Amino acid sequence: MPAAHEFKRVLFGLHQRAVDRASIDLAAELAALLGLDMLGLYLQEPHLARLAELPFAREFDLPARTWRPIDVERYAREYEASAFAARQLFVATAATRGVTCEFEIASVGAAQAIHSFSHSSDIVVVAEPMGAADRVVGLYPEFAASAIRSEGAVLMLPPRVARKHGAIVAIARTSGDPSIDVARSIAAAANERLIVLVSDKSQAGQAGAAAGETGPGQFEKISLPASAFASVQALSAILDQLGERMIVLTRGTLGAGDETILKDLGALRRIPVLILEPKAVPT
Amino acid sequence: MQQSKTPSAKNAQAPGALAADRLYRCVDLSGFRFDTTSELDSVDGLFGQQRALQAIQFGVEIEKPGFNLFVIGQPDARMRQTVKSMLEAAAKEQRRPADWVYVNNFKEMHKPIAIELPAGRAPAFRAAMGELIDDLKAALPAVFRSEDYQTRRAAIDEAFQKKQGQAFSELHARAKEQGVLVIRTPMGFALAPAKDGEVIPPSEFNTWPEQRRHETQAKIENLEKELEQIVRRIPQWERERRDEIRNLNRETSRVAVEQSIDEIKGKFSDLPRVLDHLEQVHVDLVENVAVFVMKGEEGEEPEEEMPAGGVFDRYEVNVLVTQADHDGGALVIEEEHPTLQNLIGRVEHLARQGILITNFRLIKAGALHRANGGYLLLDIRNLLTEPFAWAALKRALRRREIVIEDVGRLIGLSTTVSLEPDPIPLDVKVVLFGERLLYFLLAAYDPDLNEHFKVLADFEDEIERSPASELVLAKLIAAIIRREGLQPMNRDAVALVIEHAARLAGHAGKLTLLIEQIRDLIAEADFWAGKGGRAVTARADVQQAIDRKIERAGRLRDRMQEAILEKVALVDTEGSRVGQVNGLSVVELGGFAFGRPSRITCQVRPGTGKVVDIEREVELGGPIHSKGVLILSGYLAGQFALDTPMSLFASLVFEQSYAGVEGDSASSAELYALLSALAEVPLRQDLSVTGSVNQHGEVQAIGGVNEKIEGFFDICQKRGLTGSQGVLIPEANVQHLMLRRDVIEACKNGRFAIYPISTIDQGVALLTGRACGARETDGRYSDGSVFRLVEDRLRAFAAVRRAFAGREDRGTT
Secondary structure, three states: OOOHHHOOEEEEEEEOOOOOHHHHHHHHHHHHHHOOEEEEEEEOOOOHHHHHHOOOOEEEEOOOOEEEEOOHHHHHHHHHHHHHHHHHHHHHHHHHOOOOEEEEEEOOOHHHHHHHHOOOOEEEEEEOOOOHHHHHOOHHHHHHHHHHHOOOEEEEEOOOOOOOOOEEEEEEOOOOOHHHHHHHHHHHHHOOOEEEEEEOOOOOOOOEEEEOOOOOOOOEEEEEOHHHHOOHHHHHHHHOOOOEEEEEEEOOOOOOOOHHHHHHHHHHHOOOEEEEOOOOOOO | OOOOOOOOOOOOOOOOOOOHHHOOOOOOOOOOOOOEHHHOOOOOOOOOOHHHHHHHHHHHHOOOOOEOEEEEOOHHHOHHHHHHHHHHHHHHOOOOOOEEEEEOOOOOOOOOEEEEEOOOOHHHHHHHHHHHHHHHHHHHHHHHHOHHHHHHHHHHHHHHHHHHHHHHHHHHHHHHHOOEEEEEOOOEEEEEEEEOOEEOOHHHHOOOOHHHHHHHHHHHHHHHHHHHHHHHHHHHHHHHHHHHHHHHHHHHHHHHHHHHHHHHHHHOOOOHHHHHHHHHHHHHHHHOOHHHHOOOOOOOOOOOOOOOOOOOHHHOEEEEEOOOOOOOOOOEEEEOOOOHHHHHOEEOOEEEOOEEEOOHHHEEOOHHHHHOOOEEEEEHHHHHHOOOHHHHHHHHHHHOEEOOOOHHHHOOOOOOOOOOOOOEEOOOEEEEEEOHHHHHHHHHHOOOHHHHEOEEEEOOOEEEOOHHHHHHHHHHHHHHHHHHOOOOEEHHHHHHHHHHHHHHHOOOOEEEOOHHHHHHHHHHHHHHHHHOOOOOEOHHHHHHHHHHHHHHHOHHHHHHHHHHHOOOOOOOOOOEEEOEEEEEEEEEEOOEEEEEEEEEEEEEEEOOOEEEEHHHHOOOEOHHHHHHHHHHHHHHHHHOOOOOOOOEEEEEEEOOOOOOEOOOOOHHHHHHHHHHHHHOOEEEOOEEEOOEEOOOOEEEOOOOHHHHHHHHHHHHHHHOOOOOOEEEEEHHHHHHOOOOHHHHHHHHOOOOEEEEEOEHHHHHHHHHOOOOOOEOOOOOEOOOOHHHHHHHHHHHHHHHHHHHHHHHHHHHO
């Protein structure tokens, strides 16, 4: 896992159901704060070509609320138009943040696209779609799963964030957790408070707060009993008092296979969650 | 009394010339001691107008509908100022009118609601509503940004998402179990057989046994039905989510809105209609709280916006009229430009993307709104010349309410969306000002006039002249001088102003009440006094003001006189001529009148008894002039050759007259010319004649006598006064004489004369120097008399005609 300054790029996965200016802007803001480039990766549904060849296949048209035959040519036109609009939005939004960006179109499936385009120095943005159906069906679930599995860091973006200003909160098992450095970089660039929540094995049910390091990288350190990390609700109750705008933590901090917990935490808090890879975490 | 020189041939019937003291009536201020106007008290401009003042007083005091005032008189009579000052005095004692506002009608936006408030409170209401909106703009977003609200809102959204997500997850799971993949297409969903998360290639699918293919297809069909059911339930879930959010918004906003509204209610608790409106505002605020906090969010756009302006405009208050800046009493409003819209108000429009739109904030008050509860002063000429205004005023008075009407709709041209504001009850006293002619025409042709304007106030043009009235006028002069900030005027100057007032009245025994003209004279005299470095305005200054004004306006007069003196226009002022006499007419242009001598001639010959008016034949003569000429026939028929058919053909003409001639003031002159032509007796050309005549030969009064005399005098003076020159005027006009000083001086010195004439006989004697004659015992006029000669000529014409008729008869048999 690279240190904060070793991130090189923010990879934003777009598809037809996830072209949202607010989400792109949040990602661009992070890129600007950390001085990173951006790559917009537009994903196309790979199954449609085969689908059209099946004799009985048909499409339920949502606006018309009726079934209609599969029309591959129409899909092509719609994807082309959608990709063009996505590019325009992506480039324009990045430009407003002063971020250099590129834009690619992939029609090989989300997993393959992540594999092909992402690097360990990327922060892969997983923007949750507005619609509930799109969270379950289509490209998003596969893209999200592939991003989590990738070597890069992942920024989970809820569809509507609760606040755009507030503390950057790092959640760490130890004071040497790389999430603290990354959160420190973001907090300094955003001119926000940095709060570090550390699991203190010595405490048995009591939380304690203390000033952390002094100087430019000053932060507030809050030691929490291990039980505070046990559930989303417990953690959220603590975060309620912090007014955070972003959570940074290393995968596994909340337990093995904590992706679901992190996703739930992000949804509950409606706050971006930046998940770092644990590989480089010193032991 | 000094008699002027009389003609040598004058017989007993010829009247003597008027003495100089009858040519001008001087002011008698002997009973009043003052040197300058500084010593005189001031009086208002109301003297001599008792009739009008009583009418106005009555009109002001009576409170019944329809008793509005119609004030008539000459434009220079200062009617408006006089009435306005009276009304203002009365208005001070009256109740201060109410304020009126228009507010939005939340149920029917095209029908704004009018609310009456106690005088002066409308601005406070407007300010309170403005503050309310400003407060809510700050407070409501804060409330809606709160963690509590956001959490509850997120919970609702999450529940909705969870419901949908769960349904799709279950479908997805079931499909996966059955080897089917749910695919997201650009516009919807599709299902396909799958293996390891990939759609089975058609080539592979086709290799499957038929039964397996059918089974798979059946599974897909079942899953499609499930998918369809889920999708069809989404709108219902969405509606539920919206309802829950709306309820949450209502609940969240209610506390903040209630508190603010209650504060305003407290300030206006005595005004039920305001409280009603605030309740409507309250409901609307709660229903549309989104406009304050979440405009632009999905599903939370306000359902409707005001047709013009911002979304908050609907809560504003349009103060139509307020008495906040008016201390007390009713208002007296003058509307100089009474268009329909200026009168009854208007609904303005704004152009938005090529469309004209409006709302209640664009309702503007008219003069009726501003004057409501008080008095509205209008000029009837201005009112009548504005399309629809007079009819709209009458409608408002009849309905006793102000309805704002769109002129475009009145003429059927407007298709723009407009408003129907609540009518506002009307309680106003309308005062119309105008000329008498307009009033009489309206009275004759508009049956509504008496319904709405029952009180007539007719301002006098002049007042009887007496020492007392002269003194009042002197005091009025003093008042004008003080009001206008002019320098004082000495006694002689005041006297001349008063004498000029008589001249303006056209009557030595009256004084004009056209105060505006007096004011102009005083101001101009003040100017000349200042120019001469005098601290007190003297008589000479007044005289200079009179002379200069005439001089400024006298270019046309001078050119006409020049034409006569250069014999371009032929008018003799000496010698005698048969069938020719000097007549006098008055030319009035731009308020300046002057007399103009004209030669009138007559030719006679045997005929059918017809006196031809050449002016009428060529349509230059007006009906009254023609009437005067026809009267001559009547006079001749009744005076001469009673036993003989009238066998005369006579033609009369105003020589070198190229414009219209109207009036009968020259009819006596025409008769003299006719008699002269018949009798073949010459008429004196050093005399000029004015006066109308009736069939009995009585000479009747005419207008403009002073100007006519002065017009002939100017010509004679420029040619050189001979001492025999003069003017014959009707005796009835002697009372009107207020002649110029130089004319009077000439008469006093016997160089000019004014002869009062009451009958044609007198005029004939004076103009011919011969007796006109009287019938003797044989029924014939005395030998050698003018009338004898006339009658003999007429008989001769009759004989000629009989002889001619006999020849014709013989020739035809």
